[in-house]
Every structure is written in structure tokens, then in C-alpha cells.
Amino acid sequence: MTLAAPLNLLRQARARFTQREIAAHVGKDIKTVRRWEKGETPCPAMLEPALRDLLQQPARTTNGAGGDTQFRFIDLFAGIGGIRMGFEAHGGECVFTSEWNDFSTRTYRENYPAGGEHTLIGDIVSFPVEDVPSHDVLLGGFPCQPFSIAGVSKKNALGRPHGFECTTQGTLFFDVARIIAAKRPAAFLLENVKNLLSHDKGRTFDVILQTLREELGYEVHYRVIDGQHFTPQHRERIIIVGFRGSTAFSWDDLQLPAHGPRLGSILHRTDGSEPVLPWDHDRFFDHTTRRVQPKYTLTPKLWTYLQDYAAKHRAAGNGFGFGMAYPDSVTRTLSARYHKDGSEILVYQGEALRPRRLTPRECARLMGFPDTFRIPVSDTQAYRQFGNSVVMPVMREVARIMLPHVQTLLAEGPRHG
Incomplete structure (x- = not known):
């Protein structure tokens, strides 16, 4: 018997079953099935009956959440x-x-x-x-x-x-x-x-x-x-x-x-209802003081620069400038360059305070990611990732x-x- 028959059956099975399912059915490990599929080692002729039996069965793949895969x-x-x-x-x-x-x-x-x-x-x-x-x-x-x-x-x-x-x-x-x-x-x-x-x-x-x-x-x-x-x-x-x-x-x-949501729905909440995320801890929000970490507030130098830059372009008749955002706002588009100065989305903090950037957690929410989404990289990389998402x-x-x-x-x- 040639090896073409079991290899052909393997390919038919792969149209309906995962490598893990095939491996479990024929009593081999996934790496072995993968080598057969790639042609690195021949698919044994003795497995032809097992593969034919598998093809008679309904696909039974499940997704990562445990439900049926569609x-x-x-x-x-x-x-x-x-x-x-x-x-x-x-x-x-x-x-x-x-x-x-x-x-x-x-x-x-x-x-x-x-x-x-x-x-x-x-x-x-x-x-x-x-x-x-x-x-x-x-x-x-x-x-x-x-x-x-x-x-x-x-x-x-x-x-x-x-x-x-x-x-x-x-x-x-x-x-x-x-x-x-x-x-x-x-x-x-x-x-x-x-x-x-x-x-x-x-x-x-x-x-x-x-x-x-x-x-x-x-x-x-x-x-x-x-x-x-x-x-x-x-x-x-x-x-x-x-x-x-x-x-x-x-x-x-x-x-x-x-009518979609407004910015206030994704901002850190200062009324005590901000969830404590074990993967964030106090990285973005201080749960003791109920305030966004101060590093996200613009420095006096950067805030002065952005105001002067906007004034210069207004005088020239251009529309360039920062974008101030309020709780009832729909923001500008978050970009991958947000880490540089945050100018497209500056969160208003009242007349007595300089505006601030969104935190990476707020950026995640702005892109529709749930709070279960983890941010293991630096703020700079996180801003780039959400801006590109x-x-x-x-x-x-x-x-x-x-x-x-x-x-x-x-x-x-x-x-x-």
C-alpha cells in the first residue's frame, strides 16, 4: 500500500478537524501530526483505518471560551x-x-x-x-x-x-x-x-x-x-x-x-467607583487619592509650547492646534504619535489645572477594549499600540x-x- 492514501485522508481530515483532534484520535502527539502534514515524515499506512473512521464523525472543535466554534x-x-x-x-x-x-x-x-x-x-x-x-x-x-x-x-x-x-x-x-x-x-x-x-x-x-x-x-x-x-x-x-x-x-x-457614548464614560472615575484592576494596580490611577497619576498632566513647558503653537497657526489662518476634550466630548482620532505630546486629545481638568493626556487604560477603553485587557508594555509603546489599533x-x-x-x-x- 502506498503512503498517498493516508496522506490524502489526513488532508481531508484537516479540512474539518484541528491537529490536536487528529492527534488524539490516532494516538499521536500534535508535533507528529504536524510533521506528517508538512511532509517532514511520512504518514503511516497503518493509520488509514483510523483516519477513515475520523472522517465519518462530525467536527467537534471548540473555541477558547469553551463554546462551539462557528x-x-x-x-x-x-x-x-x-x-x-x-x-x-x-x-x-x-x-x-x-x-x-x-x-x-x-x-x-x-x-x-x-x-x-x-x-x-x-x-x-x-x-x-x-x-x-x-x-x-x-x-x-x-x-x-x-x-x-x-x-x-x-x-x-x-x-x-x-x-x-x-x-x-x-x-x-x-x-x-x-x-x-x-x-x-x-x-x-x-x-x-x-x-x-x-x-x-x-x-x-x-x-x-x-x-x-x-x-x-x-x-x-x-x-x-x-x-x-x-x-x-x-x-x-x-x-x-x-x-x-x-x-x-x-x-x-x-x-x-x-448616539454613541461620550468621553466621560471611559475616563477614570474619581467618585470611588473606579475598578481596582490587579494587573494595573495604581499604575494609571491612584485609588487612595482617587486621582489620575500626576505624570499624565502636561508639564508647564509642554502646555506653553502647545498653546503658542496653536496661536501661531490661528494667526496664519490654519486649523492646526491641540484638541481639548471634555466629559461630553467625542474626541479626535487617537494616533500612534499620541505619546509625543498628547495634543490631539487633551483632557480638561478645570481652569486651575493644566490639561492631561489620556492614560493607556483610558486609551484602551477609547478603542473599545474591556478592562480585562492587560497592558504589559511601557506607556510609550501602549500609546503606539492603541493608536494603531x-x-x-x-x-x-x-x-x-x-x-x-x-x-x-x-x-x-x-x-x-
Whole structure:
């Protein structure tokens, strides 16, 4: 008997079962199953009956929360996992993650402990596409700096390329495309800045749509969604979703609250009701004095500089300046540069006090992360991470309206890839 038969059965089983489930069924460990799948060692012919028996059984995967897994997904350019969290809320199981930044990886590992067959790698560019596991949904917040207004302005000033000409970041979209082409997931979600629509007079976005629709053959829908429906922050991002087959997907199914929360809902509470988080202790908020730690209040020198800077631009007829925020405010967009001076969101503390920055915990809340989310990195790195993240409740809501169509496609045929 040749070895082709058990290997083929193994591949069929991997379309429905995890490596852990296969290993348990055939009496081997996960590493052995992984070596078979990669071709490093042959899959023994004697296992053919066991694999055939497994294929007769219903898939029984469970997600990390102990509930039934509705779908398997991969998390590319994962950052600190905001997109992942939104899809896990609807029964998704993450089976593969890619994130190149060491600080983001540290935060990611702290909040999403590795388990089962999950793999976390660094740079996706050099990773063999055949080693990406089978999945139903591909998630990717591919880097936005080449397309953001701030990123384009900075690179123009420095004489550097941007968009798809930026070989270090802009072309990472095509790494997403090559995985979609090879693995053929039932659906995908891609996220980027609103400026992606208009970059290079719309030509950049046209290339993206042409690649997804014409070259890959996916049904594609996109929409700009403002995070202020869910958190007190004006943050517009384009969401691109695609499906392997024809669907009745409609953005009209989104449930976007007409009146979102205001800044006061995410600020540290000074009335004694601020929760004591054992992973924060008094790092951001002094529970004894019921005050935000004084280091977040601007120094006299920085506050004077920001006021003078704003006055200079007002005199010149420009709109540049700091953004003062009040409890009933919806803030400006939190950026990755917030650690420098906090100028886009300064919290008013009364006439007698200088304004302050948001604390990293407040930034987490501003992005829709729960207080159970841990912040193991420095304040500077935390500000960068939240400034680069997604508004998690937006992802959760998009996942909700995508899921019925993903389930329909999965019912029509097996997983691909």
C-alpha cells in the first residue's frame, strides 16, 4: 500500500478537524501530526483505518471560551488583536497569527495565550503560504501608514515613496492576496484608513478591488465606518469584506447606534467607583487619592509650547492646534504619535489645572477594549499600540453580519486550502 492514501485522508481530515483532534484520535502527539502534514515524515499506512473512521464523525472543535466554534480564522498584521477579539465574540477560533512588532507581540501573547495548534509568527512576507493552516475567514489590518494622510505627507516631505511604491509596507496587501489565492477562505475582512479610498487619485484602491474581484474572484463589499457609534472617538476606517461565493450580504444590516457614548464614560472615575484592576494596580490611577497619576498632566513647558503653537497657526489662518476634550466630548482620532505630546486629545481638568493626556487604560477603553485587557508594555509603546489599533466593537459588529453568510458558504462546501 502506498503512503498517498493516508496522506490524502489526513488532508481531508484537516479540512474539518484541528491537529490536536487528529492527534488524539490516532494516538499521536500534535508535533507528529504536524510533521506528517508538512511532509517532514511520512504518514503511516497503518493509520488509514483510523483516519477513515475520523472522517465519518462530525467536527467537534471548540473555541477558547469553551463554546462551539462557528469558524476558524487567521489574524494577519494582528497588532494587539482588536480584530481577533471582535470575531472571537461570535464563536471564531484563531488558528494562526502574524505580527512583526516585538512590543505588540508581547501584548498579544499576554492577552491571547497560545493554545491548541495556534501558531504566532513574525513577518508574513517570508512565511511559506503552504504552511498557513486551513481557515474559513482571513482577517488583516494591513499597514495603513503608506496610505494615511499623515503618512503620505511625511513621506512626501522626505521624498520617500508611499502607497504601493512603499516596498516595506504598501505591498503587504499582495501578501494577503497570495494567501487568499492559495487557501481560498470562505471570507475575508481587511481594514485600513479612510484615505486608502482617495490615495493616488483612487488608483491604489482600484488595484485592490481589481485584485480581489477579478483576479481572486471574490464578491467584495466595502464601507467607511466611524468608530464614534461605539466609543467616544471620531475614527473613520474603511472595512473591506469579501466572500468566496455569491451572498446576500448588505451593510444595511449593521446596527450602528445613532448616539454613541461620550468621553466621560471611559475616563477614570474619581467618585470611588473606579475598578481596582490587579494587573494595573495604581499604575494609571491612584485609588487612595482617587486621582489620575500626576505624570499624565502636561508639564508647564509642554502646555506653553502647545498653546503658542496653536496661536501661531490661528494667526496664519490654519486649523492646526491641540484638541481639548471634555466629559461630553467625542474626541479626535487617537494616533500612534499620541505619546509625543498628547495634543490631539487633551483632557480638561478645570481652569486651575493644566490639561492631561489620556492614560493607556483610558486609551484602551477609547478603542473599545474591556478592562480585562492587560497592558504589559511601557506607556510609550501602549500609546503606539492603541493608536494603531481598531475600534474593537466595530469589528464585533461587522463579524456579526458576516457570520450568517460565512456559515452558508461553509454549508455549501468544505474548507479550502
